[in-house]
Amino acid sequence: MSERASVPKEAEETESETEQEPVTTGAQSVIRALENAGTDYVFGVQGGAIMPVYDALYDSDINHVTMAHEQGASHAADAYGIVTGDPGVCFATSGPGATNLVTGIADANMDSDPVIALTGQVPTEFVGNDAFQETDTVGITQPITKESYFAADSDTVGDDVSEAFALADAGRQGPTLVDLPKDVTQGETEVEPGRPETPETYEVPEEADDEDVQEAVEALAEADRPVILSGGGVIKANASSALREFAKEYEIPVITTMPGIGSFPEDHELSLEWAGMHGTGYANMAISNTDCMLAIGTRFDDRLTGGVDSFAPDAEVIHVDIDPAEISKNVYADYPLIGDARNVLRQLFDAMPRAPDADEWRDQCQTWKDEYPMDYDTPDDEPLKPQYVVEQFSEMTPDDTIVCTGVGQHQMWASQFWEYTEPRTWVSSHGLGTMGYGVPAAIGAKLAAPDQEVVCFDGDGSFLMTVQGLSVAVREQLDITYVVLNNEAVGMVRQWQDGFYEGRRMASEYPWIPQFDKLAEAFGARGFTLESYDNVEETIQEARDYDGPSVIDAHIDPGENVFPMVPSGGDNGLFALNEDQLDMI
Amino acid sequence: MPGPAPDERMRPKGRRNTQGIRVDPEAEVTHEPRQAVLSALVKHRPGVLSEVSALFSRRQFNIESLTVGPTVDDDTARMTILIEEPEPGIDQAKKQLRKLVPVVSVRELEGEAVRRELALVKVSGEKPDDVNAVADMYDGQAVDASTDSVTVEITGSKQKIDAAIEAFKQFDVQEIVRTGAAALERGPKTLEKDV
Numbered sequence: 001m002s003e004r005a006s007v008p009k010e011a012e013e014t015e016s017e018t019e020q021e022p023v024t025t026g027a028q029s030v031i032r033a034l035e036n037a038g039t040d041y042v043f044g045v046q047g048g049a050i051m052p053v054y055d056a057l058y059d060s061d062i063n064h065v066t067m068a069h070e071q072g073a074s075h076a077a078d079a080y081g082i083v084t085g086d087p088g089v090c091f092a093t094s095g096p097g098a099t100n101l102v103t104g105i106a107d108a109n110m111d112s113d114p115v116i117a118l119t120g121q122v123p124t125e126f127v128g129n130d131a132f133q134e135t136d137t138v139g140i141t142q143p144i145t146k147e148s149y150f151a152a153d154s155d156t157v158g159d160d161v162s163e164a165f166a167l168a169d170a171g172r173q174g175p176t177l178v179d180l181p182k183d184v185t186q187g188e189t190e191v192e193p194g195r196p197e198t199p200e201t202y203e204v205p206e207e208a209d210d211e212d213v214q215e216a217v218e219a220l221a222e223a224d225r226p227v228i229l230s231g232g233g234v235i236k237a238n239a240s241s242a243l244r245e246f247a248k249e250y251e252i253p254v255i256t257t258m259p260g261i262g263s264f265p266e267d268h269e270l271s272l273e274w275a276g277m278h279g280t281g282y283a284n285m286a287i288s289n290t291d292c293m294l295a296i297g298t299r300f301d302d303r304l305t306g307g308v309d310s311f312a313p314d315a316e317v318i319h320v321d322i323d324p325a326e327i328s329k330n331v332y333a334d335y336p337l338i339g340d341a342r343n344v345l346r347q348l349f350d351a352m353p354r355a356p357d358a359d360e361w362r363d364q365c366q367t368w369k370d371e372y373p374m375d376y377d378t379p380d381d382e383p384l385k386p387q388y389v390v391e392q393f394s395e396m397t398p399d400d401t402i403v404c405t406g407v408g409q410h411q412m413w414a415s416q417f418w419e420y421t422e423p424r425t426w427v428s429s430h431g432l433g434t435m436g437y438g439v440p441a442a443i444g445a446k447l448a449a450p451d452q453e454v455v456c457f458d459g460d461g462s463f464l465m466t467v468q469g470l471s472v473a474v475r476e477q478l479d480i481t482y483v484v485l486n487n488e489a490v491g492m493v494r495q496w497q498d499g500f501y502e503g504r505r506m507a508s509e510y511p512w513i514p515q516f517d518k519l520a521e522a523f524g525a526r527g528f529t530l531e532s533y534d535n536v537e538e539t540i541q542e543a544r545d546y547d548g549p550s551v552i553d554a555h556i557d558p559g560e561n562v563f564p565m566v567p568s569g570g571d572n573g574l575f576a577l578n579e580d581q582l583d584m585i
Numbered sequence: 586m587p588g589p590a591p592d593e594r595m596r597p598k599g600r601r602n603t604q605g606i607r608v609d610p611e612a613e614v615t616h617e618p619r620q621a622v623l624s625a626l627v628k629h630r631p632g633v634l635s636e637v638s639a640l641f642s643r644r645q646f647n648i649e650s651l652t653v654g655p656t657v658d659d660d661t662a663r664m665t666i667l668i669e670e671p672e673p674g675i676d677q678a679k680k681q682l683r684k685l686v687p688v689v690s691v692r693e694l695e696g697e698a699v700r701r702e703l704a705l706v707k708v709s710g711e712k713p714d715d716v717n718a719v720a721d722m723y724d725g726q727a728v729d730a731s732t733d734s735v736t737v738e739i740t741g742s743k744q745k746i747d748a749a750i751e752a753f754k755q756f757d758v759q760e761i762v763r764t765g766a767a768a769l770e771r772g773p774k775t776l777e778k779d780v
């Protein structure tokens with residue numbers, strides 16, 4: 001659970017109550033519910049069915065950010081939720097507005113990001129009649145939310161929103177949706193929404209059972225080859241500092257999952273960085289050979305595990321998760337600990353009898369680090385390597401710089417070659433792998449953390465999918481640096497075609513893409529081009545210095561591929577270091 | 586990138602099966618499916634049935650039958666769900682069900698739970714006496730008759746109903762409707778919150 005005060009403090013509440021005008025419509029009650037929950041920003045697009053809600057927003061102090069596309073609204077809200085820990089809110093009208101939100105909601109659901117979507121709906125009397133701009137939004141979104149509400153009554157609509165807000169934030173975070181028929185929001189009511197509370201049937205486990213904790217620590221202390229696997233849940237539970245204390249005290253090497261990037265500092269000697277399909281060789285060697293894994297806040301996604309039959313096959317697994325349904329879903333847990341990661345880490349810290357005797361194992365991990373360094377070829381005459389651009393940028397920026405990405409090779413390079421040390425600085429689409437995530441996510445991230453530097457590494461394909469979001473960044477004068485790692489291809493697909501489809505590059509090469517620097521200028525942003533090693537630092541610096549959105553169109557070596565690689569369903573320990581090794585495994 | 590090639594690396598000895606359970610590296614291990622009766626109390630409100638059935642289809646749980654009806658409490662409905670899955674699947678089904686917001690509680694009923702299903706079978710009305718005789722054999726009774734058809738009601742276990750339907754085939758079965766199982770735990774236990 002985040003540290004956000006989902007229930008306003010008593011004092012604040014009474015204070016604000018005296019200031020506020022009483023509500024007179026359902027729409028005002030909706031906005032009041034958001035205000036009560038502490039909403040600062042809403043990302044959305046206007047439309048017929050949502051208009052009453054916007055009208056009520058007119059009188060509110062909540063900031064509205066008009067997006068260029070509703071997909072961007074849901075991604076911006078998602079990124080806002082990742083960076084702040086508080087739910088991000090997005091609005092859309094009925095029908096096409098609501099369906100455009102769907103990708104972002106599904107994305108939030110896969111990554112357990114707190115998002116609240118409020119959608120307009122045709123008036124209740126038309127629902128089910130295929131009225132203009134009607135879709136069954138609740139039906140469409142039910143499988144991709146924690147809960148989708150259909151607001152049926154002006155008197156209760158505020159409570160629906162309050163509950164949706166609390167639910168998005170409670171326990172394992174995730175998206176919720178409230179569908180708002182126009183007559184319900186227009187309807188008269190004097191009912192103020194109640195405090196944000198989760199539904200009575202929703203139980204959030206807080207602490208793990210003490211006996212279970214005891215058994216788990218005994219197993220961990222006995223281990224010869226222990227590792228900690230830290231997932232995105234550690235960040236969401238604000239447990240990064242508890243993790244750091246635990247790992248350092250008991251000297252256990254830490255691997256993160258990709259969503260867990262930033263939960264443990266990558267420059268620490270115990271860090272093996274992240275494991276999985278394109279994770280580091282040393283993380284994957286350690287995953288493969290560990291005999292006891294303390295996995296926290298991870299759902300053992302297949303991009304992490306490869307084939308589960310070969311995943312950490314020697315390891316006893318201690319699995320800490322707030323969601324009981326994650327226990328033994330993909331990988332069997334010998335020691336399930338259900339509870340909030342921060343609390344459970346405390347419990348583990350206190351119960352641990354001694355540090356595991358693992359000097360040899362740590363040496364082994366260090367050997368793997370030396371054997372499989374993350375590097376790439378940089379002969380001067382070669383076209384620019386994307387890894388170099390990422391690495392340089394990383395070196396030039398403060399630790400708390402937030403990195404957003406699209407999906408593809410550039411996303412992998414941004415995760416591999418940037419050094420992450422702080423939680424909530426890595427904003428990416430993991431479970432759904434949504435191309436087009438980057439442009440709007442950077443907008444949400446910048447508004448969530450105006451004092452932190454924000455950079456978005458995007459691919460030319462991903463960038464084109466949501467490039468219209470640049471207009472929003474320009475209008476809001478957001479100081480974001482977009483770096484398009486331009487390989488004139490949907491490179492990740494091309495890499496797979498070369499590796500697994502005999503180089504038949506069907507529909508993966510994009511030699512017709514626009515000049516992104518000029519496109520940026522057309523939107524009113526600053527545009528830069530990078531073509532060689534000569535001016536990388538200089539260009540990055542100029543773009544960073546520009547006070548507003550800038551786009552660096554970096555023409556990178558189109559032949560560059562992402563390694564190491566564990567092929568889909570493969571064995572983590574058998575990662576390939578180059579194309580040739582793909583044939584060996 | 587440097588470093589030892591895949592075949593030169595340190596390798597673990599262990600193995601898991603496809604369900605992620607550590608197993609003897611030498612043995613072949615699979616989990617056989619079994620039948621489970623899940624009983625769930627849910628909030629009685631629109632959309633609950635679709636939420637539950639969508640969960641089962643999305644997660645590819647092999648569902649045999651699902652019935653739903655009111656309980657003593659007007660705000661609560663009770664669902665009986667029969668699934669056939671290997672053990673980890675049954676466990677997942679329970680946990681995923683529990684996660685749904687309108688679900689109040691979920692329990693797997695024990696093997697000896699009282700389980701009943703209802704079927705209505707419409708057969709040709711040419712030999713009403715013979716139809717009645719077969720119905721008697723299965724404790725069924727004719728609930729509607731016309732010159733052309735007889736409709737018989739049968740309640741009981743799935744096996745009993747399967748057998749009755751088999752027997753009725755001799756009379757040219759015209760239509761069948763079955764409810765799927767409804768089930769309750771034997772003895773004084775009831776399904777309440779936190780059991």
Ligand SMILES: Cc1ncc(C[n+]2csc(CCOP(=O)(O)OP(=O)(O)O)c2C)c(N)n1
Nearest residue numbers: 408409410433435459460461462490491492
């Ligand atoms: C919306 C969407 N459509 C298709 C895909 C499939 N896909 C995954 S990676 C990828 C390539 C991305 O290309 P680009 O954004 O140019 O990045 P690159 O891999 O070249 O760095 C594609 C097409 C996806 N992940 N998302």
